[in-house]
Amino acid sequence: MNCFAQNDAKKDATILKKLYDTSLLNGKSYAWLDYLSNQIGGRLSGSVNAQKAVEWGEKELKELGIDKVWLQSVMVPKWTRGVTEFAYIETEPGRTTNVPICALGGSVPTPIGGIKAPIIEVKGIEDLRKLGSDQITGKIVFFNRPMQADLIETFKAYGGCVDQRYSGAAEAANFGAVGVIVRSMNLRLDDFPHTGSMSYGDLPDMDKIPAAAISTNGADLLSSMLTLNPKVKFHMNMNCRTWKDVESFNVIGEITGSEFPNEYMVVGGHLDSWDLGDGSHDDGAGIVQSMEVLRLFKEIGYKPKRSIRVVLFMNEENGLRGGKKYAEVAKNKGENHVFALESDAGGFTPRGFSFDCDDVNFEQVESWKSLFEPYLIHYFAKGGSGADIGPLKKDGIVLAGLRPDSQRYFDYHHAKNDTFDAVNKRELELGAATMASLVYLFDSYGVK
Amino acid sequence: MNCFAQNDAKKDATILKKLYDTSLLNGKSYAWLDYLSNQIGGRLSGSVNAQKAVEWGEKELKELGIDKVWLQSVMVPKWTRGVTEFAYIETEPGRTTNVPICALGGSVPTPIGGIKAPIIEVKGIEDLRKLGSDQITGKIVFFNRPMQADLIETFKAYGGCVDQRYSGAAEAANFGAVGVIVRSMNLRLDDFPHTGSMSYGDLPDMDKIPAAAISTNGADLLSSMLTLNPKVKFHMNMNCRTWKDVESFNVIGEITGSEFPNEYMVVGGHLDSWDLGDGSHDDGAGIVQSMEVLRLFKEIGYKPKRSIRVVLFMNEENGLRGGKKYAEVAKNKGENHVFALESDAGGFTPRGFSFDCDDVNFEQVESWKSLFEPYLIHYFAKGGSGADIGPLKKDGIVLAGLRPDSQRYFDYHHAKNDTFDAVNKRELELGAATMASLVYLFDSYGVK
Numbered sequence: 001m002n003c004f005a006q007n008d009a010k011k012d013a014t015i016l017k018k019l020y021d022t023s024l025l026n027g028k029s030y031a032w033l034d035y036l037s038n039q040i041g042g043r044l045s046g047s048v049n050a051q052k053a054v055e056w057g058e059k060e061l062k063e064l065g066i067d068k069v070w071l072q073s074v075m076v077p078k079w080t081r082g083v084t085e086f087a088y089i090e091t092e093p094g095r096t097t098n099v100p101i102c103a104l105g106g107s108v109p110t111p112i113g114g115i116k117a118p119i120i121e122v123k124g125i126e127d128l129r130k131l132g133s134d135q136i137t138g139k140i141v142f143f144n145r146p147m148q149a150d151l152i153e154t155f156k157a158y159g160g161c162v163d164q165r166y167s168g169a170a171e172a173a174n175f176g177a178v179g180v181i182v183r184s185m186n187l188r189l190d191d192f193p194h195t196g197s198m199s200y201g202d203l204p205d206m207d208k209i210p211a212a213a214i215s216t217n218g219a220d221l222l223s224s225m226l227t228l229n230p231k232v233k234f235h236m237n238m239n240c241r242t243w244k245d246v247e248s249f250n251v252i253g254e255i256t257g258s259e260f261p262n263e264y265m266v267v268g269g270h271l272d273s274w275d276l277g278d279g280s281h282d283d284g285a286g287i288v289q290s291m292e293v294l295r296l297f298k299e300i301g302y303k304p305k306r307s308i309r310v311v312l313f314m315n316e317e318n319g320l321r322g323g324k325k326y327a328e329v330a331k332n333k334g335e336n337h338v339f340a341l342e343s344d345a346g347g348f349t350p351r352g353f354s355f356d357c358d359d360v361n362f363e364q365v366e367s368w369k370s371l372f373e374p375y376l377i378h379y380f381a382k383g384g385s386g387a388d389i390g391p392l393k394k395d396g397i398v399l400a401g402l403r404p405d406s407q408r409y410f411d412y413h414h415a416k417n418d419t420f421d422a423v424n425k426r427e428l429e430l431g432a433a434t435m436a437s438l439v440y441l442f443d444s445y446g447v448k
Numbered sequence: 449m450n451c452f453a454q455n456d457a458k459k460d461a462t463i464l465k466k467l468y469d470t471s472l473l474n475g476k477s478y479a480w481l482d483y484l485s486n487q488i489g490g491r492l493s494g495s496v497n498a499q500k501a502v503e504w505g506e507k508e509l510k511e512l513g514i515d516k517v518w519l520q521s522v523m524v525p526k527w528t529r530g531v532t533e534f535a536y537i538e539t540e541p542g543r544t545t546n547v548p549i550c551a552l553g554g555s556v557p558t559p560i561g562g563i564k565a566p567i568i569e570v571k572g573i574e575d576l577r578k579l580g581s582d583q584i585t586g587k588i589v590f591f592n593r594p595m596q597a598d599l600i601e602t603f604k605a606y607g608g609c610v611d612q613r614y615s616g617a618a619e620a621a622n623f624g625a626v627g628v629i630v631r632s633m634n635l636r637l638d639d640f641p642h643t644g645s646m647s648y649g650d651l652p653d654m655d656k657i658p659a660a661a662i663s664t665n666g667a668d669l670l671s672s673m674l675t676l677n678p679k680v681k682f683h684m685n686m687n688c689r690t691w692k693d694v695e696s697f698n699v700i701g702e703i704t705g706s707e708f709p710n711e712y713m714v715v716g717g718h719l720d721s722w723d724l725g726d727g728s729h730d731d732g733a734g735i736v737q738s739m740e741v742l743r744l745f746k747e748i749g750y751k752p753k754r755s756i757r758v759v760l761f762m763n764e765e766n767g768l769r770g771g772k773k774y775a776e777v778a779k780n781k782g783e784n785h786v787f788a789l790e791s792d793a794g795g796f797t798p799r800g801f802s803f804d805c806d807d808v809n810f811e812q813v814e815s816w817k818s819l820f821e822p823y824l825i826h827y828f829a830k831g832g833s834g835a836d837i838g839p840l841k842k843d844g845i846v847l848a849g850l851r852p853d854s855q856r857y858f859d860y861h862h863a864k865n866d867t868f869d870a871v872n873k874r875e876l877e878l879g880a881a882t883m884a885s886l887v888y889l890f891d892s893y894g895v896k
Contacts, residue, residue: 020598020600021598024597024598025597025598149472149473149874150468150469150472150473152468152822152823152824152878153824154874187874188873349797349853349855351824374600375600376600376601376799376827378826378827379824379826405797405853407797407872407874407875407878408872408874408875411872424855424856424859425636426597426602426635426855426856427855427856430600430855
């Protein structure tokens with residue numbers, strides 16, 4: 001290592017320390033999250049709360065005194081849950097046990113008064129296909145393959161199950177099912193049903209069937225009752241609805257680069273959330289951490305060489321319209337995006353990042369490892385980045401995702417208990433400082 | 449690396465995977481903790497609950513079918529809190545604001561009806577000494593130096609403050625104070641006072657003054673009221689009491705070694721807890737993880753070469769009598785202890801271990817790092833181990849402490865909210881598997 005590089009390492013260490021100290025001693029992320037979660041709350045795309053969140057984000061970014069703040073219009077889907085869903089298991093007429101369900105995002109409603117039908121359990125889509133129309137027609141299909149608890153990274157366990165939620169209804173409808181119940185994507189046994197997006201694919205409207213998630217405790221109960229008596233029936237009642245698309249916005253703030261203003265670096269999360277909780281982990285945390293990156297730079301007096309943008313993406317959950325729109329506009333304007341970092345894995349203790357980039361840039365990241373050691377940041381791996389920044393992918397861009405500890409994430413994900421009290425202030429602040437540190441390093445040394 | 453070593457690494461990787469899989473898929477630690485926390489509860493040394501915990505530990509270890517299970521008698525202090533403490537700030541006669549306090553463990557009570565006196569804030573013991581008797585006599589001293597939020601490892605922040613709690617009363621009494629209030633050792637702002645041990649040193653009984661912790665919110669309130677009006681008074685009422693020492697027990701279980709039965713390896717935590725919560729993180733987690741190490745070995749059919757003991761130490765919190773007794777008996781019997789591992793830092797996601805050992809053994813540990821990588825265990829450092837195993841220290845022994853993520857630990861430590869619901873099942877299970885893996889490796893390769 002030459003003398004120049006050594007000097008830089010010392011300077012870098014000093015700046016990282018300033019970023020961490022400021023986030024922990026004088027951070028704003030937690031107070032922002034308090035407002036977003038407790039004063040606004042759940043903010044599904046197209047809702048009044050989503051609009052409030054847009055206005056709040058714009059106002060807060062403007063108060064930072066950064067160079068530019070603007071809204072980027074984007075049409076988003078609008079789906080509403082309606083009154084709380086209701087379901088029971090019926091062992092014989094008049095003998096029923098209620099179980100907690102919630103409609104999956106995008107589902108059609110049941111007919112008024114609900115549906116009641118025999119229910120059949122499958123462990124996944126392949127299992128369903130084996131059974132075929134004979135055994136499926138006229139029934140509610142119960143997808144009950146649990147998340148694999150022996151996988152250390154819970155996102156892998158999620159990835160191994162979520163096809164049931166996303167495609168289960170379309171597949172089951174093809175075999176004549178009248179409804180779908182999916183075991184919640186939750187590693188814990190509890191009473192919270194977890195919603196999430198689903199798709200009917202190219203199914204005609206008249207063939208769409210209602211789809212709901214059932215809590216993990218409810219799923220275990222239903223499964224054991226089916227074992228005792230395969231003739232139990234299931235009743236479900238939902239009055240969710242899909243409306244016409246409505247206008248919403250990505251919220252964007254920028255510190256314009258002092259040396260390379262035409263090289264853009266993005267840091268962001270998604271501003272929309274599901275409607276059941278207040279979306280503190282998913283993805284309020286990512287929103288306030290991303291805003292905090294720019295605030296920390298201002299606070300410690302760091303003037304970036306490249307243009308740093310914070311983007312509060314709209315509609316990650318059920319459409320990704322915001323992410324697609326941002327990339328489309330960037331492309332049309334010929335903006336040279338060199339780096340993007342997303343935080344969308346919860347506000348837990350940061351462990352590191354995963355990178356979607358070429359080897360040269362990954363080697364550069366690995367050369368920074370020791371700078372992160374004092375903060376117990378140790379995880380630097382190739383892998384995915386984030387859904388919202390995915391559409392920016394092209395040769396020469398570095399895409400990165402913050403990787404917090406994942407053990408508790410699916411306890412809260414898309415459920416009623418994803419609330420502010422489940423976020424620890426220090427864990428959130430450490431994440432923001434970790435993100436700011438990576439952005440600082442890429443700004444200083446550039447993308448190779 | 450030679451062929452033999454490679455084969456071993458492969459075998460080791462297979463065994464570690466079995467340990468982690470078994471803990472996550474078929475673990476018993478969480479169910480054990482549920483019983484210890486929810487059926488027994490807080491178990492301060494000398495209490496009925498502590499005795500229940502001893503009986504429970506012995507019974508559960510016997511059910512494991514290990515080679516030996518026995519109780520080791522030890523005399524422990526007995527201190528009781530009595531009725532819930534009560535305190536208020538009085539701005540003028542009749543105008544009072546209640547604040548949450550709790551007696552520090554070992555404190556004398558206030559006189560019946562409590563005490564009321566002017567209160568003076570200090571930032572620590574040095575600050576107190578500067579003020580001297582003139583300003584302290586007749587007053588309650590309010591120690592209000594907060595934990596340093598910019599320290600990444602929260603135990604360091606604790607270490608930087610806990611002298612106020614441990615020695616504050618003895619110091620203040622020397623300057624004529626009539627009572628002591630200490631800001632809770634908590635990085636979060638909330639309403640829970642955190643107890644913990646304190647000592648009067650060699651102060652005569654008649655000079656001892658009552659000492660209590662105040663919640664962090666209460667401390668901030670009191671501090672700001674003192675700024676507005678230095679003449680406010682403080683009232684505190686406590687009827688805690690120290691009784692004669694009583695008999696209690698360490699609970700010990702052993703799998704006798706197949707090749708080196710006279711080399712002992714200990715894994716343990718402490719069975720006693722404070723009385724306010726149910727002691728789930730401190731140290732129910734360490735107890736059930738330690739028990740799980742032996743159960744995992746049985747479960748995967750691993751027969752250790754060395755004798756592995758699980759020790760459920762009694763009285764870590766306010767005396768360390770169990771740890772001292774165990775070491776004393778071991779020494780008297782001439783038992784050759786080569787390794788001891790303690791879990792007493794909460795049931796959070798494990799990050800690694802700290803080691804109190806010589807360089808040769810630490811190098812051996814470092815050679816195992818890659819085996820732990822799939823489980824995101826990355827922290828291997830020299831440092832402290834655990835209070836209970838400390839008395840075993842001698843040349844040639846390896847002492848180790850499990851190091852879980854520390855960010856949330858002091859949210860719960862010694863407070864009413866240290867309860868079962870604050871423990872995540874997977875985080876607890878990962879800790880148990882991580883401990884079992886280290887014990888397995890030291891058993892396989894020996895202590896150098």
